Amino acid sequence: MTAAGGLEQAYRRLLRRYYPPLYLRRHEEEILGVLMAAANPEQRRPGGRESLDLLWSALKIRIRMILRGTDSQPWAAALALTGVLLPLLMLLLKLTLFLDRGARYGFGTPADLLIGAYGEPGRYAMDFRLNPYSIAVTSHVTGALTAGPVPALILAALALMGWRRAAAVFAALVPLAYLGISLASGSILVAAPRVAVTLYAYGLEALVLLAAPNAPRGWRALRWRPSALLAVATVAAGVGMNGGLWPLFHRPLTPAAFARIVNRYQLGSIPHGFIDRLFGVGLNGWGNWLLYQGTLVAVVAVALTIMLVSSPVNRRALALLVVPFALGFVIYLFSLINPPLPGPGGNALTILPLLVILLTAMALRLVPRSPASPDAPSHPATPGDV
Amino acid sequence: MSDRPLQEPTFLLLTSLAEGPQHGYGIMTDVERMSDGRVRLRAGTLYAALDRLVTEGLVEEDREEVVEGRLRRYYRLTPHGGDRLAAEVARLQHNAALAAKRLRGRVIGGLA
Numbered sequence: 001m002t003a004a005g006g007l008e009q010a011y012r013r014l015l016r017r018y019y020p021p022l023y024l025r026r027h028e029e030e031i032l033g034v035l036m037a038a039a040n041p042e043q044r045r046p047g048g049r050e051s052l053d054l055l056w057s058a059l060k061i062r063i064r065m066i067l068r069g070t071d072s073q074p075w076a077a078a079l080a081l082t083g084v085l086l087p088l089l090m091l092l093l094k095l096t097l098f099l100d101r102g103a104r105y106g107f108g109t110p111a112d113l114l115i116g117a118y119g120e121p122g123r124y125a126m127d128f129r130l131n132p133y134s135i136a137v138t139s140h141v142t143g144a145l146t147a148g149p150v151p152a153l154i155l156a157a158l159a160l161m162g163w164r165r166a167a168a169v170f171a172a173l174v175p176l177a178y179l180g181i182s183l184a185s186g187s188i189l190v191a192a193p194r195v196a197v198t199l200y201a202y203g204l205e206a207l208v209l210l211a212a213p214n215a216p217r218g219w220r221a222l223r224w225r226p227s228a229l230l231a232v233a234t235v236a237a238g239v240g241m242n243g244g245l246w247p248l249f250h251r252p253l254t255p256a257a258f259a260r261i262v263n264r265y266q267l268g269s270i271p272h273g274f275i276d277r278l279f280g281v282g283l284n285g286w287g288n289w290l291l292y293q294g295t296l297v298a299v300v301a302v303a304l305t306i307m308l309v310s311s312p313v314n315r316r317a318l319a320l321l322v323v324p325f326a327l328g329f330v331i332y333l334f335s336l337i338n339p340p341l342p343g344p345g346g347n348a349l350t351i352l353p354l355l356v357i358l359l360t361a362m363a364l365r366l367v368p369r370s371p372a373s374p375d376a377p378s379h380p381a382t383p384g385d386v
Numbered sequence: 387m388s389d390r391p392l393q394e395p396t397f398l399l400l401t402s403l404a405e406g407p408q409h410g411y412g413i414m415t416d417v418e419r420m421s422d423g424r425v426r427l428r429a430g431t432l433y434a435a436l437d438r439l440v441t442e443g444l445v446e447e448d449r450e451e452v453v454e455g456r457l458r459r460y461y462r463l464t465p466h467g468g469d470r471l472a473a474e475v476a477r478l479q480h481n482a483a484l485a486a487k488r489l490r491g492r493v494i495g496g497l498a
Contacts, residue, residue: 027433033456034410034429050428057430061437 162218
């Protein structure tokens with residue numbers, strides 16, 4: 001390799017290390033040309049100041065790209081981003097429940113964890129002992145599908161790995177299985193907005209995965225979106241704090257103490273923890289609200305703000321992420337109606353949005369599309385010596 | 387935004403494009419020559435500046451050429467960029483004239 005070839009390779013490595021790929025795709029050869037033209041004929045390695053200048057300039061370009069969002073296809077990027085963020089968010093929600101209820105009332109047996117009966121230690125064993133074939137047991141299967149952490153874990157893993165088709169099929173099957181089992185056992189669905197949110201989130205995940213097949217896959221969709229990662233990390237930190245703070249206020253309950261409290265509704269008899277004893281704040285005192293709900297609300301608000309102000313792609317992703325929660329809120333409003341909707345009406349109300357989402361996803365799957373897209377990764381024409 | 391004075395490197399970069407389209411290395415050497423070697427744009431700085439000016443609509447891409455196996459992209463001033471540079475020239479001329487006039491007054495006052 002000639003001295004010039006070595007120098008060029010070194011510059012190329014620097015460019016690829018510092019600059020965003022989207023920017024390099026258009027300017028790599030051009031900048032290399034200028035670097036080589038400006039280089040000393042005997043020069044073999046990039047100069048220190050030159051390297052520092054490249055680092056600093058790349059940083060400026062990165063910040064500018066984050067601020068203005070230079071994606072040629074912002075919706076495709078937003079769909080790819082949502083495809084990763086949505087399963088992460090669902091997993092976080094399950095973790096909140098798990099940590100929060102678990103820290104308060106005990107984490108239960110593995111079977112309780114599987115069916116998502118957080119905070120009800122021994123619930124599964126008790127129901128199963130009463131009647132292995134009852135509706136209660138059927139509801140455990142549906143509970144495992146929506147409230148339990150396992151489907152959320154599987155979906156998050158598939159989505160992060162970028163196995164788009166497998167993730168989409170799984171995301172579509174979970175709510176369909178839930179509906180099938182629930183309808184067969186005659187449950188009324190409208191009473192559970194939280195379940196509805198989960199069903200819509202899975203449906204939407206299938207849709208966004210199928211809608212943008214050429215966008216960056218899996219965790220790569222997060223790679224150049226530090227603001228989106230920051231937002232997720234903020235929520236995760238809040239979730240961790242929210243559940244993790246309980247032991248500071250209260251002692252975790254033994255199953256016996258839990259049963260006693262539930263039987264007598266003596267919530268005030270939950271044993272005090274370190275901070276409660278220190279400040280004398282009771283169970284319903286301001287300190288509890290401030291440190292649980294208050295912390296979580298503040299953290300979510302910060303995350304939303306980060307997503308909203310950071311880039312057009314993040315704003316689009318946020319709009320998509322809000323869909324299942326907005327639909328769930330509508331279900332919640334309907335659940336307040338007195339007297340409640342009759343069973344079939346409630347079921348139709350819950351199922352209809354999900355069917356619309358899943359049918360749209362299927363339609364997107366069947367639409368033929370062009371193989372190439374500007375967002376597809378491209379390879380430099382002449383990567384070696386010239 | 388258009389009221390803010392241009393930084394010298396930006397001013398020289400726009401000046402370099404005032405006569406006609408230039409490619410990156412052309413701008414770099416031109417700026418160095420115009421400033422008698424005082425202002426040296428490094429490649430990173432140059433392209434960060436071009437990226438910013440293109441975003442602001444002062445500069446746009448003109449054409450591409452391949453010379454000795456190297457890609458050269460030419461940049462040109464947009465009409466808005468021309469106006470901005472002209473406004474900056476007027477501002478500098480006004481300031482320079484004002485300063486020169488006051489200096490003359492000071493010399494005469496000092497002698498009297």
